[in-house]
Amino acid sequence: MKKLILIIMIIPLTGIGYLNAQEMSKNSAFDILTKWEGKWTNKAVFEKSVWITERVETRGTSEANLILSNNYLEIMVYNDNDTTKHLICYDQISNQFNRWEFKNDGSNTFWTGKWKKSENSMTWNFIDFTNSGVNGKIIENFKSDEMIRIRVDMKDKSGRSLLKINSTKQKI
Numbered sequence: 085m086k087k088l089i090l091i092i093m094i095i096p097l098t099g100i101g102y103l104n105a106q107e108m109s110k111n112s113a114f115d116i117l118t119k120w121e122g123k124w125t126n127k128a129v130f131e132k133s134v135w136i137t138e139r140v141e142t143r144g145t146s147e148a149n150l151i152l153s154n155n156y157l158e159i160m161v162y163n164d165n166d167t168t169k170h171l172i173c174y175d176q177i178s179n180q181f182n183r184w185e186f187k188n189d190g191s192n193t194f195w196t197g198k199w200k201k202s203e204n205s206m207t208w209n210f211i212d213f214t215n216s217g218v219n220g221k222i223i224e225n226f227k228s229d230e231m232i233r234i235r236v237d238m239k240d241k242s243g244r245s246l247l248k249i250n251s252t253k254q255k256i
Contacts, residue, residue, distance in 0.1 A: 108199075113174030113181075116199050116206075117157045119226055120148040120172070126163065128251035134240070135247045146253065172197075183208055195222065210238065217241025230255040 108116075123145065130140040144163030151158045159170040167188040174181050181197035195208040203225065210220025220238040227233055236249035 107179050123147050123256040124253040131248040133245045133248050
């Protein structure tokens, strides 16, 4: 009887895990990564928030290339005096995309992503290794092969907006 109860409990959990998984082939992941490839002009609006004292608009460029046998996407972002390197890959073990961001001031962040084919968008969730209660989300919506719209929203544990960015990338 205990085995039957255990099986009844495990089957729905397994089904939910399967539904939430984003299992894809190496080729499918490659097709998604190539959406970022190339040279882009960037425009971003940083809204007033806890981390940004007043609304700021920036412009810059970025360049994305596949590296390491096409398993990683390297994105270099150049805005004003800031340079950022992003590394993105698909992890078949966890069935998600991983994104590391390294800034020229020495700081870095890590994000996990899920591709939504029906919306042609990637949703990234910030991983808070410091356990400070910061929640973050990046949504990159591929409007076409030539334009990406990006929304960044980071909040503290009480829900206050720490950072809010609306951005577009236009392929050069």
